[in-house]
Amino acid sequence: xxxxxxxxxxVNVAEGNPLTVKCTYSVSGNPYLFWYVQYPNRGLQFxxxxxxxxxxxxxxxxxxxxxxxxxxxFHLKKPSALVSDSALYFCAGTxxxxxxxxxTRLQVTL
Amino acid sequence: DxxxxxxxxxxxxxxxxxxxxxxxxxxxxxxMYWYRQDPGQGLRLIYYSQIVNxxxxxxxxxxxxxxxxxxxxxxxxxxxxxKNPTAFYLCASNPGTLYNEQxxxxxxxxTVL
Numbered sequence: 001x002x003x004x005x006x007x008x009x010x011v012n013v014a015e016g017n018p019l020t021v022k023c024t025y026s027v028s029g030n031p032y033l034f035w036y037v038q039y040p041n042r043g044l045q046f047x048x049x050x051x052x053x054x055x056x057x058x059x060x061x062x063x064x065x066x067x068x069x070x071x072x073x074f075h076l077k078k079p080s081a082l083v084s085d086s087a088l089y090f091c092a093g094t095x096x097x098x099x100x101x102x103x104t105r106l107q108v109t110l
Numbered sequence: 111d112x113x114x115x116x117x118x119x120x121x122x123x124x125x126x127x128x129x130x131x132x133x134x135x136x137x138x139x140x141x142m143y144w145y146r147q148d149p150g151q152g153l154r155l156i157y158y159s160q161i162v163n164x165x166x167x168x169x170x171x172x173x174x175x176x177x178x179x180x181x182x183x184x185x186x187x188x189x190x191x192x193k194n195p196t197a198f199y200l201c202a203s204n205p206g207t208l209y210n211e212q213x214x215x216x217x218x219x220x221t222v223l
Contacts, residue, residue, distance in 0.1 A: 009150075032208055032209045034211055036214075041198075041217065041219070042216055042217065043114075043116075043200055043202075043214035043215050043216045043217050044153075044200065044202075044212075044214040045214070046211040046212070046213070049209070049211055051209045090152065090153070094208050095208075096208070097155070098155075098208070098212070100145075100152040100153040100154075101152055102150060102151060102152040103150075103152050
């Protein structure tokens with residue numbers, strides 16, 4: 001069975017500092033991996049995805065993620081956090097059916 | 111303006127009542143999905159449909175029913191058999207391939223009184 005894990009319920013970072021939201025996956029075969037963001041009482045918005053090719057994927061709002069096959073990870077990163085980045089972030093992966101992680105709440109403070 | 115709409119935004123239901131949540135898309139997507147979101151549990155798949163007049167159960171289909179009579183519409187009925195229906199319900203769509211991201215509606219928050 002495939003699974004996606006987000007080991008941190010919450011990540012706190014100061015504005016201007018780099019941020020990392022962690023994601024590991026257990027998906028057989030070649031995985032397709034996604035990051036989504038959710039603001040309060042809203043639907044999910046797509047940020048970026050890894051399909052194949054370059055392990056560093058760039059997405060919306062300055063976010064990027066690095067696919068690491070040996071560590072089965074797909075961590076979300078941003079060089080300089082903004083207060084407006086505060087939200088709930090979901091990692092998702094699939095080889096046959098899309099599976100979501102439990103989400104990580106990112107809190108960016110001044 | 112393309113996208114997915116869900117209605118209503120908030121829904122209150124008495125125990126023992128069935129309710130239907132609406133989901134409409136004008137993205138011309140073949141596949142549509144219903145998820146349930148509970149705090150700390152991420153998104154769980156209820157039902158999905160890859161083509162009109164066909165749908166499959168997801169991980170937590172018990173107590174729910176769907177129909178897909180039109181490509182644009184995928185309504186979800188929460189029946190009285192669903193033990194804990196209070197949750198945030200999200201509808202999504204995509205062109206139907208695994209490597210395409212899903213587009214989500216704004217959600218419906220269902221509360222059972």
